[in-house]
Amino acid sequence: MTNTLADLNRMSSTSFAGAISDTFELAPWVAEAAAAKRPFATVTSLHEAMMGAVRAAPRERQLEFLCGHPDLAGKAARAGAITDDSKHEQSSVGLDSLSEADFARFHSLNDAYKAKFGFPFIVCVRRHTRDSILVQFERRLAHDAATEFAAALQEIFYITRLRIAARVTGEGMPKVNGRLSTHVLDTHVGRPAVGVPIDLYEFAGEAAHRIASAVTNSDGRTDRPLIGDRPLPIGRYELRFSIGDHFRSRGIEQGDPPFLDIVPLRFSIAEPEGHYHVPLLCTPWSYSTYRGS
Amino acid sequence: MTNTLADLNRMSSTSFAGAISDTFELAPWVAEAAAAKRPFATVTSLHEAMMGAVRAAPRERQLEFLCGHPDLAGKAARAGAITDDSKHEQSSVGLDSLSEADFARFHSLNDAYKAKFGFPFIVCVRRHTRDSILVQFERRLAHDAATEFAAALQEIFYITRLRIAARVTGEGMPKVNGRLSTHVLDTHVGRPAVGVPIDLYEFAGEAAHRIASAVTNSDGRTDRPLIGDRPLPIGRYELRFSIGDHFRSRGIEQGDPPFLDIVPLRFSIAEPEGHYHVPLLCTPWSYSTYRGS
Amino acid sequence: MTNTLADLNRMSSTSFAGAISDTFELAPWVAEAAAAKRPFATVTSLHEAMMGAVRAAPRERQLEFLCGHPDLAGKAARAGAITDDSKHEQSSVGLDSLSEADFARFHSLNDAYKAKFGFPFIVCVRRHTRDSILVQFERRLAHDAATEFAAALQEIFYITRLRIAARVTGEGMPKVNGRLSTHVLDTHVGRPAVGVPIDLYEFAGEAAHRIASAVTNSDGRTDRPLIGDRPLPIGRYELRFSIGDHFRSRGIEQGDPPFLDIVPLRFSIAEPEGHYHVPLLCTPWSYSTYRGS
Amino acid sequence: MTNTLADLNRMSSTSFAGAISDTFELAPWVAEAAAAKRPFATVTSLHEAMMGAVRAAPRERQLEFLCGHPDLAGKAARAGAITDDSKHEQSSVGLDSLSEADFARFHSLNDAYKAKFGFPFIVCVRRHTRDSILVQFERRLAHDAATEFAAALQEIFYITRLRIAARVTGEGMPKVNGRLSTHVLDTHVGRPAVGVPIDLYEFAGEAAHRIASAVTNSDGRTDRPLIGDRPLPIGRYELRFSIGDHFRSRGIEQGDPPFLDIVPLRFSIAEPEGHYHVPLLCTPWSYSTYRGS
Numbered sequence A, B, C, D: 001m002t003n004t005l006a007d008l009n010r011m012s013s014t015s016f017a018g019a020i021s022d023t024f025e026l027a028p029w030v031a032e033a034a035a036a037k038r039p040f041a042t043v044t045s046l047h048e049a050m051m052g053a054v055r056a057a058p059r060e061r062q063l064e065f066l067c068g069h070p071d072l073a074g075k076a077a078r079a080g081a082i083t084d085d086s087k088h089e090q091s092s093v094g095l096d097s098l099s100e101a102d103f104a105r106f107h108s109l110n111d112a113y114k115a116k117f118g119f120p121f122i123v124c125v126r127r128h129t130r131d132s133i134l135v136q137f138e139r140r141l142a143h144d145a146a147t148e149f150a151a152a153l154q155e156i157f158y159i160t161r162l163r164i165a166a167r168v169t170g171e172g173m174p175k176v177n178g179r180l181s182t183h184v185l186d187t188h189v190g191r192p193a194v195g196v197p198i199d200l201y202e203f204a205g206e207a208a209h210r211i212a213s214a215v216t217n218s219d220g221r222t223d224r225p226l227i228g229d230r231p232l233p234i235g236r237y238e239l240r241f242s243i244g245d246h247f248r249s250r251g252i253e254q255g256d257p258p259f260l261d262i263v264p265l266r267f268s269i270a271e272p273e274g275h276y277h278v279p280l281l282c283t284p285w286s287y288s289t290y291r292g293s
Helices: A005-010 A013-023 A028-035 A043-056 A059-067 A075-079 A084-092 A100-117 A130-141 A145-167 A243-249 B005-010 B013-023 B028-035 B043-056 B059-067 B075-079 B084-092 B100-117 B130-141 B145-167 B243-249 C005-010 C013-023 C028-035 C043-056 C059-067 C075-079 C084-092 C100-117 C130-141 C145-167 C243-249 D005-010 D013-023 D028-035 D043-056 D059-067 D075-079 D084-092 D100-117 D130-141 D145-167 D243-249
Strands: A178-181 A184-186 A197-204 A207-215 A227-230 A235-242 A262-269 A275-277 A280-283 A286-290 B178-181 B184-186 B197-204 B207-215 B227-230 B235-242 B262-269 B275-277 B280-283 B286-290 C178-181 C184-186 C197-204 C207-215 C227-230 C235-242 C262-269 C275-277 C280-283 C286-290 D178-181 D184-186 D197-204 D207-215 D227-230 D235-242 D262-269 D275-277 D280-283 D286-290
Touching (some): A005 A013, A013 A145, A028 A043, A043 A145, A075 A084, A100 A145, A130 A197, A130 A235, A235 A243, A235 A280, B005 B043, B013 B145, B028 B043, B043 B145, B075 B084, B100 B145, B235 B243, B235 B280, B243 B262, B262 B280, C013 C028, C100 C130, C130 C197, C235 C243, C235 C280, D005 D013, D013 D028, D013 D145, D100 D145, D130 D235, D235 D243, D243 D262, D262 D280
Parallel strands (some): A184 A280, B184 B280, C178 C275, C184 C280
Antiparallel strands (some): A235 A262, A286 B286, B178 B227, C197 C207, C197 C235, C235 C262, D197 D235
């Protein structure tokens, strides 16, 4: 359930801690420390206060906190023995339905990571695709202990920022959402291309999975962003525009088969909270795209 | 073996017919008729004379000629019981190694076609991909008899033009070759992009098969056309440019993962004897392409 | 002064006519006829009712109405002996400050026009540049009488629609404003180009006059449209972007002198009530533009 | 007159010096020193040997050599009292026909330069426009003595390289020519734009002077480079393409007046011996350009 910031500022310390303590995995002391800093002017400053409590904690407590996080795609997750938040987060990126081979790979990475650093690998999965989690895993395994401790805390920051943003409403919300959008301009006639079907695919290895579909409206745009109201998962994507039918329906000479039919634009997202506008400017014989804003 | 046009003009009628009669499938009378029209100023006029003999023949002889062609991907082809030229042509497009399902589909189309028109389906396979042959098959099955008879003769024209061009050298060669080329311009620095790996894929249904690879030279071009010295098979293609590594090697900020890494350009070829120049103009954040010349 | 539609609907016929009769040049009978059609649900329907009165009038009255309009750039205008509305309109396009040669040209066109059609040349000058008025003048002189009579009434429609829109506020305002806008995208870094000075020039013959200036904001756009809140005068324009300084300030290699410094985009506007978005997508070595929306 | 390198290698020292000594302004000792180094395998090595003689000369002789050069746009030039080579070079860039104001500006710069450095300002005018000479003049006045002495010798190198290339033919010609070219692609139909008139303008201050014209051929190119067979003068240029007529003649809807009519591409040349390919890719509603190769 969600609370308003005003209510959280007003309620007893116990109620306050009860309302938001589960945003920091198994660490009720974080909410308790933050309770004393109230009132908060913004939701962002509430979150900063909670992170401040983590940063100010003694090393052993921090380590205990990190160790309270479940393995990514681990046996506990498989068995359902993790918190609800963790469960939803891991399933959002398909970690609850890995092939045996992928499960084994995560298992082996988890073991190597814990052996080296003494705590489980923590990553804000909602800012990633499966592929980019694996890239992160390999890279962070190569870190030294101090660098990786900081990296883990940074991921805690991302995870809890999202949880707070989902649980508390009020002034000064943290910026947690990215946006992926497009538009199609028919430069053959100098007007928006209307009614063009667009599919968005996400890559996992060489396989592309369709994750969104839309049709351009009278302004050549989609009514809603292709991804919005959530972080953009770091990863590789492909937009596919059915542009051949658009020109065919207008009776334009375009060859048989048409020189351009399905136009794929393949790109990666690196900034989960960024704005990616990836348009298509198109004639039957040419096109261009760019990262716009 | 090849002959020069000069030699063909000089030799006895019998030798002449012997040298080139197999260009017109099982129809030695075509070469015999052409022998009397010698000398030929150009290879093109030799071919025209042979086609003229076909066009001037009585209807029954034309029909017999058409019936002398093997089924496409038929049982004779499977059993090896067709002429060498036919064998090479059918294998060039993979008709000698179809799946059982595809074989069955061709078999059923062949039967329907012969039942309707009284002669086997003839198509110049070297001007097609497997997909476009199937498209042609379906379309031509819908023809009326007169239209299809003309279509079959037109394919004979394409087939024999290629065979003549392979068998005879001399002035006025028929134009049988297309060209697919590309170049990569790095508009981030206003210079050709050097050393960029490029792969060319051909589509069969949803599956893409790599059919050529190249690396750009100091002029941003490939040393040879991606396809040249032969007809461009009608069909769908994709060029893939490994542009991410190009910018990475120059230390350019491009995001992590890079916004653009493998750039696919998907297009169709409709003119087997045409020139298709499909370049990539690229920065780490934008690109464009067009059909050039 | 402006009135609300509600007030106009409520007031006496005499007050109503007094309030808006001068929108139809020297023709109080138009407002009087419209008074009887009240109430009007929209400002557009008020205007339509007034135009309806003109269209329903006997031919002689229509002719007298047309004849009540002053010569364009005529002697009356020079002497100040025309209505205030006409004065502002003619000065908006520089017709009050023509060279002697241009004055003579208008004078001669006016004479020829009146000799042929029996009424003065009427054009909604606020939808035109000086050049396009001259183009219109020449074209319309070639009309037959019926075509030109209709063309004159259409211009009356445009003129009075603008006057009504300026004099009356309320529901259903007529659409009289166009919009010219731009934005600058730096595709060298995939972000909006901030702080780029832009000048807009209007052409009169070969001479270009600067009519607006702006600097791109943090979104690569201008805070206000380059032209907005009024019709876009039909004519030729040039946008000039100082892009060389933009890349120089970022230390980008661009040649000395820079390959691109001031980038001119030259285009024409043909739809006064249209939206013209003319962006610049730019690296130090390449650029593109298009009519967007 | 021109000599072959072979002849120059064979002839007497006196004849050799007589044949080429005037390439180094009033310095016959340069050719005499080079005579002893014969034979030369390439024209480039002949030129290098002559420059080597200059570089090896004592400082006083170098200074005397520099002082033998005429003032740029100076009184001697006006009076015709300079060598033929200097005369042609100065007139190529309009220095023989300056306005009184420009003449006065050059005069004052010459005086300041000579007062500071003790020798006249030397620049290879054929690698410059009037504007870039003035830019160079101002910049080089700010040099210290050693830097400017080297700069003057570098200009001597450019001047004499051109003179040698014009006077001697043979193996290993020095690279002295740049190339400016263009092509026009009609991306509305995916084919070269044929018959498009193109004008090339050079800027002097705000004034643009037409220096070349051409019409695109069947390949969308011009039969000859717009500038070739000589250095590209450093400076600002504008290509103007009459693209409106091209689309009008094909009956394409493009607005009235057409959205695009004369398309100007404004750019600078910074490398006199470089290749600049500046194409136009165009529809009636969009275009792009880039520095290609």
